[in-house]
Amino acid sequence: MVSNDSVTQWIDGLKAQADGVAVEKIWNRYGGKLLRLARDKLKAKKGNTRVVDEEDVVQSAFASFCRRAELGRFPKLNDRDNLWPLLIKITERKAADAAKREKAVKRGSGHVRGESALADPLAGGIDPEPTADLAAQSVEELSRLFAMLENDTLRLVATRKMEGYTTEEIATELNCSPRTIKQKTALIRKIWEKEVQ
Numbered sequence: 500m501v502s503n504d505s506v507t508q509w510i511d512g513l514k515a516q517a518d519g520v521a522v523e524k525i526w527n528r529y530g531g532k533l534l535r536l537a538r539d540k541l542k543a544k545k546g547n548t549r550v551v552d553e554e555d556v557v558q559s560a561f562a563s564f565c566r567r568a569e570l571g572r573f574p575k576l577n578d579r580d581n582l583w584p585l586l587i588k589i590t591e592r593k594a595a596d597a598a599k600r601e602k603a604v605k606r607g608s609g610h611v612r613g614e615s616a617l618a619d620p621l622a623g624g625i626d627p628e629p630t631a632d633l634a635a636q637s638v639e640e641l642s643r644l645f646a647m648l649e650n651d652t653l654r655l656v657a658t659r660k661m662e663g664y665t666t667e668e669i670a671t672e673l674n675c676s677p678r679t680i681k682q683k684t685a686l687i688r689k690i691w692e693k694e695v696q
Contacts, residue, residue, distance in 0.1 A: 540594035596663030
């Protein structure tokens with residue numbers, strides 16, 4: 500477990516064993532900043548619509564970051580100088596993808612508003628920022644779901660889908676046909692739906 504207050508040691512703890520203390524400390528240090536960044540990016544991209552909000556974006560970004568760090572996908576991630584720009588990049592991409600999905604015609608072309616647009620966090624007693632416990636639980640649940648996938652290819656397809664990549668982009672990366680990616684996506688969905696039922 501990481502007990503030191505060094506960002507570098509938190510990163511090492513996260514990369515070595517998905518240390519819950521490290522996850523919590525990184526979240527406490529950067530979570531609020533990421534929420535403000537995501538809020539600004541979503542507002543700039545989609546105006547006042549709020550089906551997907553900054554909390555959704557940051558939870559997804561942070562869970563993706565933790566999972567990928569644990570898998571060793573960030574070889575240049577060594578200290579705070581690498582961490583913050585990486586978190587910004589992941590969060591900005593998630594915000595852009597969320598805004599793009601929300602503006603899709605099948606989702607109302609950006610005219611649908613969710614419950615979060617109606618809630619006043621101060622009046623309703625709703626905590627405006629997700630807790631470190633919730634972030635750690637999200638990472639734990641994602642790790643459990645990814646462990647159910649039988650090989651690295653399925654895990655990579657699932658990761659890319661969560662990051663907002665298109666079927667065609669994933670097919671290009673894996674040097675296979677879009678049909679193959681659709682089949683793998685359907686298999687992932689089937690595996691995870693069995694777990695949820």
